[in-house]
Amino acid sequence: SQQGEEDPQALSIQEGENATMNCSYKTSINNLQWYRQNSGRGLVHLILIRSNEREKHSGRLRVTLDTSKKSSSLLITASRAADTASYFCATDAYSGAGSYQLTFGKGTKLSVIP
């Protein structure tokens, strides 16, 4: 079952604008990660935020985590055409068979128009 759900499913913005994507999850977590995927191929890790952290920055990326609401947001500032991709949040969830697995939402498809 899906642990994380991203919102919106698709987002189209002009270059230079900020893009905000949200993620909600269901069960308690140790950490939450955001990934980027170009053209349906491999995922690239962007940023990890631990459950005891509330905000984290990396370059033009800002991630927030609200464990009371079981939600996270990813903000990309001053967007560029090269930011066009799908963005996924992933949380670690116990698989029930002895290990923790990253469970992914369906992603937000971001289009940045030059």
Add this chain to the structure above:
Amino acid sequence: GAGVSQSPSNKVTEKGKDVELRCDPISGHTALYWYRQSLGQGLEFLIYFQGNSAPDKSGLPSDRFSAERTGGSVSTLTIQRTQQEDSAVYLCASSLAEGLASGNTIYFGEGSWLTVV
């Protein structure tokens, strides 16, 4: 190697045939994961290997799916008697040791795109 390597990149197979997908993880990574991604969907966990421990197979969708990891490195995902619903991108990933709960990053390969016709 520099990254997670998967082969083949693309595979078209006839319904009912068996396929093998290969993953070569990053050197030194003891944890290896297989995920499946159908068109427009998120990633679905299939199986997880950690060192010499028994693999977590809880995500395998049917007994037509199996995977092995030889010598703690290269892994092969085998799909027997393929069906059209098996068409998807199969992504392999690796990480250091017990990656997730301790916050280690998982590194993904470029995936193997399987099309069953």
